[in-house]
Amino acid sequence: MASSKRLAVFDFDWSLIDANSDVWIFDDLSKDLSLKITALHRQLQWTDLIDLLLGELYQKGINKEQIQESLAKIPFSPSMIETLRVMKNGNADIIILSDANSIFIETILNAYGVHHLVSAIITNPAAWDENGRLRVQRLIKATDEPHNCLNDCSVNMCKGRELEIYLASSPVKYDKVFYVGDSVNDFCPATKMTSNDTVLVRKGFRLEKYLNDKLSATTKIKSKIVYWNDAENILQIIKNEFANEELQISRNRNVR
Numbered sequence: 555m556a557s558s559k560r561l562a563v564f565d566f567d568w569s570l571i572d573a574n575s576d577v578w579i580f581d582d583l584s585k586d587l588s589l590k591i592t593a594l595h596r597q598l599q600w601t602d603l604i605d606l607l608l609g610e611l612y613q614k615g616i617n618k619e620q621i622q623e624s625l626a627k628i629p630f631s632p633s634m635i636e637t638l639r640v641m642k643n644g645n646a647d648i649i650i651l652s653d654a655n656s657i658f659i660e661t662i663l664n665a666y667g668v669h670h671l672v673s674a675i676i677t678n679p680a681a682w683d684e685n686g687r688l689r690v691q692r693l694i695k696a697t698d699e700p701h702n703c704l705n706d707c708s709v710n711m712c713k714g715r716e717l718e719i720y721l722a723s724s725p726v727k728y729d730k731v732f733y734v735g736d737s738v739n740d741f742c743p744a745t746k747m748t749s750n751d752t753v754l755v756r757k758g759f760r761l762e763k764y765l766n767d768k769l770s771a772t773t774k775i776k777s778k779i780v781y782w783n784d785a786e787n788i789l790q791i792i793k794n795e796f797a798n799e800e801l802q803i804s805r806n807r808n809v810r
Contacts, residue, residue: 582624649674694712747775756782
């Protein structure tokens with residue numbers, strides 16, 4: 555019996571890394587713009603707000619190199635990096651499904667030397683313009699047809715739909731999917747998974763509260779739900795999960 559092929563799907567902010575990358579950049583480089591996030595986040599769509607404030611950051615003279623240097627300092631636990639390596643060595647493909655943006659995610663992955671472990675990044679597109687100003691767009695633009703998801707998804711992204719599209723288009727048929735998340739927008743993809751899969755919910759964050767407050771929500775999730783505290787905790791969970799499966803495969807090989 556061959557090793558099973560697994561897919562690990564990670565949210566980014568407060569799941570893979572220990573920060574919100576959108577908030578981090580302004581906390582680090584411009585405290586007044588950080589205060590603007592608090593003042594405006596209920597008035598503007600989040601991705602639009604970040605793009606607006608990145609423009610103001612550019613007007614303040616903050617350049618590409620300063621943004622990259624700031625992102626390279628973001629908390630990324632060695633244990634979480636080891637979790638990625640354990641998964642990769644255990645015959646898993648790793649993708650990121652995030653409401654952050656492509657430049658932030660790729661810059662951070664490169665800074666920590668783990669970009670090569672990630673097969674795909676599904677997120678809001680971002681790019682540096684000809685003047686060195688960072689632009690961020692919604693994955694689903696305001697002019698696009700809305701996703702019409704009935705779950706509590708952001709208007710710019712339905713993670714459940716994105717996961718379904720990825721799985722349907724992948725040439726690999728995965729035996730098991732792991733989903734690591736912390737926020738309410740991670741609920742929708744959890745509802746698209748099977749009883750053979752595992753959702754890893756971070757304790758103390760909004761997804762845990764959402765599941766506790768809306769008991770009907772958990773009935774929509776067929777997969778096993780496992781709660782984790784921090785990177786050290788999830789590393790041990792994944793090591794145990796992968797070791798147990800390899801043991802089962804070994805036993806099956808010995809059956810005559």
